[in-house]
Amino acid sequence: xxxxxxxxxxxxxxxxxxxxxxxxxxxxxxxxxxxxxxxxxxxxxxxxxxxxxxxxxxxxxxxxxxxxxxxxxxxxxxxxxxxxxxxxxxxxxxxxxxxxxxxxxxxxxxxxxxxxxxxxxxxxxxxxxxxxxxxxxxxxxxxxxxxxxxxxxxxxxxxxxxxxxxxxxxxxxxxxxxxxxxxxxxxxxxxxxxxxxxxxxxxxxxxxxxxxxxxxxxxxxxxxxxxxxxxxxxxxxxxxxxxxxxxxxxxxxxxxxxxxxxxxxxxxxxxxxxxxxxxxxxxxxxxxxxxxxxxxxxxxxxxxxxxxxxxxxxxxxxxxxxxxxxxxxxxxxxxxxxxxxxxxxxxxxxxxxxxxxxxxxxxxxxxxxxxxxxxxxxxxxxxxxxxxxxxxxxxxxxxxxxxxxxxxxxxxxxxxxxxxxxxxxxxxxxxxxxxxxxxxxxxxxxxxxxxxxxxxxxxxxxxxxxxxxxxxxxxxxxxxxxxxxxxxxxxxxxxxxxxxxxxxxxxxxxxxxxxxxxxxxxxxxxxxxxxxxxxxxxxxxxxxxxxxxxxxxxxxxxxxxxxxxxxxxxxxxxxxxxxxxxxxxxxxxxxxxxxxxxxxxxxxxxxxxxxxxxxxxxxxxxxxxxxxxxxxxxxxxxxxxxxxxxxxxxxxxxxxxxxxxxxxxxxxxxxxxxxxxxxxxxxxxxxxxxxxxxxxxxxxxxxxxxxxxxx
Ligand SMILES: *[C@@H]1O[C@H](CO)[C@@H](O)[C@H](O)[C@H]1NC(C)=O
Ligand SMILES: *[C@@H]1O[C@H](CO)[C@@H](O)[C@H](O)[C@H]1NC(C)=O
Numbered sequence: 001x002x003x004x005x006x007x008x009x010x011x012x013x014x015x016x017x018x019x020x021x022x023x024x025x026x027x028x029x030x031x032x033x034x035x036x037x038x039x040x041x042x043x044x045x046x047x048x049x050x051x052x053x054x055x056x057x058x059x060x061x062x063x064x065x066x067x068x069x070x071x072x073x074x075x076x077x078x079x080x081x082x083x084x085x086x087x088x089x090x091x092x093x094x095x096x097x098x099x100x101x102x103x104x105x106x107x108x109x110x111x112x113x114x115x116x117x118x119x120x121x122x123x124x125x126x127x128x129x130x131x132x133x134x135x136x137x138x139x140x141x142x143x144x145x146x147x148x149x150x151x152x153x154x155x156x157x158x159x160x161x162x163x164x165x166x167x168x169x170x171x172x173x174x175x176x177x178x179x180x181x182x183x184x185x186x187x188x189x190x191x192x193x194x195x196x197x198x199x200x201x202x203x204x205x206x207x208x209x210x211x212x213x214x215x216x217x218x219x220x221x222x223x224x225x226x227x228x229x230x231x232x233x234x235x236x237x238x239x240x241x242x243x244x245x246x247x248x249x250x251x252x253x254x255x256x257x258x259x260x261x262x263x264x265x266x267x268x269x270x271x272x273x274x275x276x277x278x279x280x281x282x283x284x285x286x287x288x289x290x291x292x293x294x295x296x297x298x299x300x301x302x303x304x305x306x307x308x309x310x311x312x313x314x315x316x317x318x319x320x321x322x323x324x325x326x327x328x329x330x331x332x333x334x335x336x337x338x339x340x341x342x343x344x345x346x347x348x349x350x351x352x353x354x355x356x357x358x359x360x361x362x363x364x365x366x367x368x369x370x371x372x373x374x375x376x377x378x379x380x381x382x383x384x385x386x387x388x389x390x391x392x393x394x395x396x397x398x399x400x401x402x403x404x405x406x407x408x409x410x411x412x413x414x415x416x417x418x419x420x421x422x423x424x425x426x427x428x429x430x431x432x433x434x435x436x437x438x439x440x441x442x443x444x445x446x447x448x449x450x451x452x453x454x455x456x457x458x459x460x461x462x463x464x465x466x467x468x469x470x471x472x473x474x475x476x477x478x479x480x481x482x483x484x485x486x487x488x489x490x491x492x493x494x495x496x497x498x499x500x501x502x503x504x505x506x507x508x509x510x511x512x513x514x515x516x517x518x519x520x521x522x523x524x525x526x527x528x529x530x531x532x533x534x535x536x537x538x539x540x541x542x543x544x545x546x547x548x549x550x551x552x553x554x555x556x557x558x559x560x561x562x563x564x565x566x567x568x569x570x571x572x573x574x575x576x577x578x579x580x581x582x583x584x585x586x587x588x589x590x591x592x593x594x595x596x597x598x599x600x601x602x603x604x605x606x607x608x609x610x611x612x613x614x615x616x617x618x619x620x621x622x623x624x625x626x627x628x629x630x631x632x633x634x635x636x637x638x639x640x641x642x643x644x645x646x647x648x649x650x651x652x653x654x655x656x657x658x659x660x661x662x663x664x665x666x667x668x669x670x671x672x673x674x675x676x677x678x679x680x681x682x683x684x685x686x687x688x689x690x691x692x693x694x695x696x697x698x699x700x701x702x703x704x705x706x707x708x709x710x711x
Pocket of ligand 2: 543544563564568569572
């Protein structure tokens, strides 16, 4: 019965195993939570104690009944006691054995199976593993039968401050504009601490500046770095090294610390005006320099950098503003003075310019510091250059009548040396432009004369080039084009515009126009052509034809009567005198041939004299008939000859039999073969009696002969 009661009690209490934890002595050394004392008792009791602990301790830390704590990094001579398992189950006569399993059981944590004491036999590192989950069980010592179900609990490793803060992203670089106001935020840095951030101050960091004061400051909590001085000047010092420290334990002594470096670079702002290196520049330039040539460079220095140092250059005053220009070279940050218009030493020998350099990007914050520009004076001296002669005109146009006398003066060119030491000039004609040597020039005065006669009807323009050379320096040469126009003179008589051939109808009416002719004249009078036509004086009273001038300068020939007859007269020749309107006028006589023809009723020419039609071909009908007759006669002779020859041929081959054989033998003897061409006389081929016959030909002849023999 007492056994039954014990069993009942056991059953009742089995789930209520009590972990009776003996506080390890080392906990007293830990700086915090020393007061966690757990007494043996009912689980309810333990829980209540836990609640109280929670209230006593920092709110973050919960205290659960099935937790044990062990300090990390403990290294005493003995293994550290973590706690004790205890069940207040009355085992009666049975001996209880405690068994531990789970994370690190046997390797890190060892249990005394009799007393239930758990020891850590290895040094623990919270930062490596912060808690271990283990299972405890009480079993019968003898039978190893579990006296209760296994119970899980946790061993937590308690933090100590064994990790220093670290700046994982350092060293740092940051920039801040120069001239910033005090307290301008530069950057912020962050350090990390591996220690437990929720337990104690081991991970509570405070930042401070070790180096870099008084220029920069740091906010202890947020690590925001700010400027601590106003108006730091990049031009004075551009780069600062700041050493930052992070210290744990809230910055208190005894805490661990880590440092990093921050390099702060001041960025440029436009706080400096440009300044010319010289207030006066001297340049010299030859007067004949090509337009656009760079004459010199001026530079205004600027302590700023980049676009803050950029200046644009201008010519703002001076006596050469029209002749010179200045362009800004953004690369070299200087100004280039160039020539815009031609210089002339003989006119002006020096110029003065006032140039200005002005910053392009102005920062209004500093406009109070004065104008961000500077000026300088530029003196330009023009140097004399030996210049080639200059003609009085860029081109010349001369006119000359085509009948001008040889050596007569056509015109004159003049040139001068623009240099102070004015050299005399010599003139010549570029003979490449006057291949026919039509003209001459007086080398001294430039007068152009006629060398050979002109003919406007051959060439109206003679465009030549005149060369002017300085006597003192033959390399100073200029050229000028001279166009010489040949003016017309009436030196050509008019004549018929083409070869006219007129036809006259036998049945024509009196007064009928037989032909209209026009005239042409090679000359080119300014007022145009006007021709006069007339019959020869002795023909003025021609009974057969008359002439009539038309409005358009042409001439009509009219029949005077209708009594023309081919039988009586086939052809009439009518000389016509044509004269032009020149002064003096020129005239010529052209003869018009008029043929009499038979015409239809409506005046269409049907037949003139036969010869008149055949003649244009060049042969008369009679001649043609004669040629035809000759051809026929020739054909007849040829046919006759061939027929006769055929009849004679038959006895010829037979009679020649012996000769042929002889030829064959001769051929074999000589062995000349086909290549022995010299052995054959082609001429004898035509002659059957020839001694040296052409072999193939003769052989054919032989065969022919044999076959004929057989017949
Ligand atoms: C010569 O020059 C004149 C005037 O410049 C021009 O009209 C003419 O065409 C030129 N003749 C030749 C053949 O170049
Ligand atoms: C005019 O024609 C007639 C014949 O028709 C001829 O005899 C005479 O010579 C001609 N006169 C002239 C001037 O041709």
